[in-house]
Amino acid sequence: MAETAIQVENLSKKYDLGTAAGYKTIRESFYGIFQRDEVPKGEEFWALRDVSFEVKRGEVVGVIGRNGAGKSTLLKILSRITKPTVGSADVYGRVGSLLEVGTGFHPELTGRENIFLNGAILGMTRRDIQLKFDEIVDFSEVCKFLDTPVKRYSSGMYVRLAFAVAAHLEPDILIIDEVLAVGDATFQRKCIGKMDGIAEKGRTVLFVSHNMGIINQLCPVTMWLDNGKVKEIGATPQVISNYLMGVNRTISDRSMIFELNDNKLSQLIRIRLLNTARNESDVFDCSQRVTIELSYLVRRKVRGIYGYLQIMRTDQTVVMVSDSFDCGNNPMDNLSPGEHTIKISIPERTLAPGEYYVYLNFTNAESQGENIDSPGIVARFQLNDVSSKRGNQRGGYFSTLLNWELASD
Amino acid sequence: MASSSQSVVRIRPPEKWPTIDIGELWCYRELIWTLALRDIKVRYKQTALGIAWAILPPFMTMVVFNVLFGLLMGSGGRPTIQGVPYAISTFCALVPWQLFATTLDQSGKSLVLNRGLITKVYFPRIIAPIAPIVSALFDFLIALAFLFILIFGYHIFSNYSFDFSWRILSLPVLTILAIAAALSISLWAAALNAIYRDVQYALPFVIQMLMFVTPVIYPASVVLQNKPTWIVVLYGLNPMAGVVEGFRWVLFGSSTFNLVLLATSVVMTILVLCSGIIYFNRLESEFVDIV
Numbered sequence: 001m002a003e004t005a006i007q008v009e010n011l012s013k014k015y016d017l018g019t020a021a022g023y024k025t026i027r028e029s030f031y032g033i034f035q036r037d038e039v040p041k042g043e044e045f046w047a048l049r050d051v052s053f054e055v056k057r058g059e060v061v062g063v064i065g066r067n068g069a070g071k072s073t074l075l076k077i078l079s080r081i082t083k084p085t086v087g088s089a090d091v092y093g094r095v096g097s098l099l100e101v102g103t104g105f106h107p108e109l110t111g112r113e114n115i116f117l118n119g120a121i122l123g124m125t126r127r128d129i130q131l132k133f134d135e136i137v138d139f140s141e142v143c144k145f146l147d148t149p150v151k152r153y154s155s156g157m158y159v160r161l162a163f164a165v166a167a168h169l170e171p172d173i174l175i176i177d178e179v180l181a182v183g184d185a186t187f188q189r190k191c192i193g194k195m196d197g198i199a200e201k202g203r204t205v206l207f208v209s210h211n212m213g214i215i216n217q218l219c220p221v222t223m224w225l226d227n228g229k230v231k232e233i234g235a236t237p238q239v240i241s242n243y244l245m246g247v248n249r250t251i252s253d254r255s256m257i258f259e260l261n262d263n264k265l266s267q268l269i270r271i272r273l274l275n276t277a278r279n280e281s282d283v284f285d286c287s288q289r290v291t292i293e294l295s296y297l298v299r300r301k302v303r304g305i306y307g308y309l310q311i312m313r314t315d316q317t318v319v320m321v322s323d324s325f326d327c328g329n330n331p332m333d334n335l336s337p338g339e340h341t342i343k344i345s346i347p348e349r350t351l352a353p354g355e356y357y358v359y360l361n362f363t364n365a366e367s368q369g370e371n372i373d374s375p376g377i378v379a380r381f382q383l384n385d386v387s388s389k390r391g392n393q394r395g396g397y398f399s400t401l402l403n404w405e406l407a408s409d
Numbered sequence: 410m411a412s413s414s415q416s417v418v419r420i421r422p423p424e425k426w427p428t429i430d431i432g433e434l435w436c437y438r439e440l441i442w443t444l445a446l447r448d449i450k451v452r453y454k455q456t457a458l459g460i461a462w463a464i465l466p467p468f469m470t471m472v473v474f475n476v477l478f479g480l481l482m483g484s485g486g487r488p489t490i491q492g493v494p495y496a497i498s499t500f501c502a503l504v505p506w507q508l509f510a511t512t513l514d515q516s517g518k519s520l521v522l523n524r525g526l527i528t529k530v531y532f533p534r535i536i537a538p539i540a541p542i543v544s545a546l547f548d549f550l551i552a553l554a555f556l557f558i559l560i561f562g563y564h565i566f567s568n569y570s571f572d573f574s575w576r577i578l579s580l581p582v583l584t585i586l587a588i589a590a591a592l593s594i595s596l597w598a599a600a601l602n603a604i605y606r607d608v609q610y611a612l613p614f615v616i617q618m619l620m621f622v623t624p625v626i627y628p629a630s631v632v633l634q635n636k637p638t639w640i641v642v643l644y645g646l647n648p649m650a651g652v653v654e655g656f657r658w659v660l661f662g663s664s665t666f667n668l669v670l671l672a673t674s675v676v677m678t679i680l681v682l683c684s685g686i687i688y689f690n691r692l693e694s695e696f697v698d699i700v
Contacts, residue, residue: 015698076697077420078420079530079531080418080420080531081527081528081529081530081531081697082694082697082698083420083421083422083423083694084420084421084422085422086422087422088419088420088421089419089420090417090418090419090420091417091418091419091420092416092417092418093416094416095418097530097531099529099530100529103525103526103529103530104525104526104529104530106447106451108450108451108454108455109447109450109451109454113447113450116443117443117447120439120440120443121440121443121526121530121532122530123530125439126439126443149454
């Protein structure tokens with residue numbers, strides 16, 4: 001069991017911003033003369049810097065970090081898409097990497113043809129695919145449309161078919177980037193179940209996600225990348241905990257900002273926790289209201305979107321659930337395109353002192369619960385009881401002060 | 410799975426002079442085939458004429474020049490080889506030319522066209538310009554079959570008589586030469602196109618220009634008659650010149666077959682191909698970051 005699967009030593013990757021920005025046409029070079037301040041020529045950017053770690057055979061490792069922390073670069077190097085600038089990585093066994101769902105899918109080809117195309121691109125042999133063909137079709141739930149060009153598929157069907165192929169990839173080492181962020185809730189659960197199965201079969205998995213809930217569920221070990229370096233590697237709950245604290249403690253902004261994804265009809269772009277003085281914070285007093293402020297970007301008007309919120313304790317116990325129907329008419333439904341701000345307030349003296357995670361999900365009620373955006377665990381805050389005598393020793397689930405009244409008859 | 414777990418992939422910074430890994434390319438042969446199959450299928454999806462498109466462009470080119478030269482020079486004055494109708498002589502040249510032009514056009518743009526794949530999965534990058542060869546060969550075989558039908562038709566319905574010869578056995582060699590010529594230029598074009606998109610705009614134009622300096626719509630003998638050897642060599646620097654003349658020689662045994670021309674074309678092809686492979690390999694590790 002102690003066999004090494006991935007051995008990474010001093011891995012570094014440098015991007016030369018002057019040229020890595022892409023090809024240059026004569027016109028661009030011309031514009032470059034006037035825009036000196038944009039990207040100074042020859043500026044270096046180290047996407048990864050001296051990263052060393054080891055993954056044992058059969059380990060399932062989560063990789064977390066903010067956008068631009070180097071997660072994708074690491075996965076790209078390990079799947080040989082790009083080469084490191086310095087350092088080395090030895091990978092023992094057949095690698096399957098899944099950096100995107102449906103890589104190489106061709107819109108003109110039928111579902112059946114795309115299964116073979118996508119499978120071959122992901123490194124399966126024709127025999128492999130033939131053997132698993134029925135299983136793949138079953139899993140994807142699109143058997144009726146197998147001979148329809150995928151350009152006529154709904155986005156949900158497309159994703160399901162693509163994931164079905166990928167889920168039947170059986171390499172020794174599986175490298176997965178944020179691919180579960182799309183698809184409807186039921187199918188997502190099915191995928192997670194499948195991934196759990198993959199892990200149980202003793203396969204080594206490296207899994208990148210922003211969804212702390214999924215990371216926590218799938219990966220016993222987690223690596224936290226920050227600014228191209230390994231900040232921490234260890235037991236998942238501890239690392240997630242430190243990461244969320246770290247995210248909120250960053251000097252310039254406590255708010256969490258999400259990567260823009262044009263494929264989403266609408267999405268969460270920022271979350272802030274505000275105290276009663278409307279300042280950002282992550283530590284609150286039990287006798288203060290905690291306001292969760294969401295910046296929500298709508299790209300296209302969709303009927304039936306609603307938000308779902310969970311407040312969890314650090315041991316994942318859900319202590320509170322709310323959705324945007326709670327206030328009578330759902331304010332998130334049918335929003336016009338643009339950026340909207342939504343505030344959710346947890347009244348003072350609701351939750352007991354302690355540490356909490358905020359979990360968010362956005363779903364479409366009208367299309368069988370299709371997930372619009374699943375940011376997952378997005379924030380962490382701490383509640384202190386400073387105004388009651390019992391204070392932080394209170395325990396229990398609530399901090400509501402009860403009335404002790406002497407009945408005078 | 411126990412056996413596959415023995416394999417180790419060692420990831421290191423790029424070498425200065427990487428070599429081409431033929432063994433690895435062999436392992437990926439199925440991907441080449443799959444990508445080619447995709448191209449063939451996609452090309453004829455949602456078309457009314459379907460596979461006829463493999464024949465139509467060279468056929469129409471032949472017809473247009475046949476009529477044009479007929480009007481210009483009279484029916485007997487069309488540039489052709491002794492005793493062979495202009496239509497067959499030209500279509501015979503258009504078949505390998507089409508193979509060359511389609512391959513060059515598709516392979517030259519291949520890295521950019523397959524950008525989605527290159528940035529998301531690993532495979533030897535040289536597969537991208539190689540795969541279009543297979544789909545172009547598919548069209549080539551159809552056009553070649555049509556050429557024989559055409560020859561047969563002339564044989565029966567006109568006073569032209571086709572005599573079969575052992576030379577036809579060298580057809581595969583000439584076909585490989587045409588592919589090599591296309592690939593040699595494609596490797597340069599594909600790599601350069603990854604950096605400068607200008608290449609993909611220049612490519613159709615370059616292909617058109619090349620067609621006029623290749624003996625396609627006229628036999629080489631027309632321009633090379635009584636010319637000194639250095640002009641023949643200069644003309645042969647275009648790698649397709651030798652191939653196209655070779656096709657004519659194979660089918661019609663033209664007495665004017667020029668060995669110097671073919672030799673020059675072969676040498677040129679080998680030079681461009683080797684340098685192309687070296688250049689492509691040097692840039693290979695960077696494609697993903699610049700394409």
